[in-house]
Amino acid sequence: MATFVTIGYGDRDGYDRTDAAVRDEAHAHDARMAEAGAVMGIAGSPVQVRNHDGARTTVEGGSFMSSALPVAGFGIIEAATLEEAVDLVSKTPCAVAQGVVEVWPLREAPAPR
Template sequence: MAKFMTIGYGDQQGYDRTDPAVRDRAHAHDARLRASGVEAAMAGSPVQVRNHAESGPTVQDGPFMTAALPVAGFAVIEAETLDEAVALASATPCAVAYGVVEVWPLRD
């Protein structure tokens, strides 16, 4: 099976305007994914790490990526195909609550 990283973007406003029944189904979907072994979590506050020419690490509080919506969470999923990974990601809270989910194939 191939591995895919998902990055979910969304904000509280989009979440709040989503029908609670839709949100509940999305959270149940996430719970099933976790029960099957998927590593998934909400995003915390990031830091940026540099170690140019091995001169010693420096750490700076972030975030540094820019997007229309804030990063809300991450997951690493296994699927046979990209289409299957997309189907799994499409039922998650970020996808249904007016956010977006990126699906990134991971290569060895």
């Protein structure tokens, strides 16, 4: 199985415009994914961390990325293929409630030399 990081984007307006039955099924799908081992969470307030050249750590509130929709949550899922991962996230609240979900395949980092 491969590991994927998912980032869900969405806002309350899009969520509220989506039929309640569709939202309920999306939340039930999330629950089934969690039961199967997916790690999911709602996004909190981010900070940016820098330590250029290992000289001094600085922390600044706020996100580095920007998008038309706010980040709503994150997930770590396992799937056999990218296509399977896409199918899994296509049924989640952000995907069905007028938002979007990014799927990032993770590659194993090479062992240090």
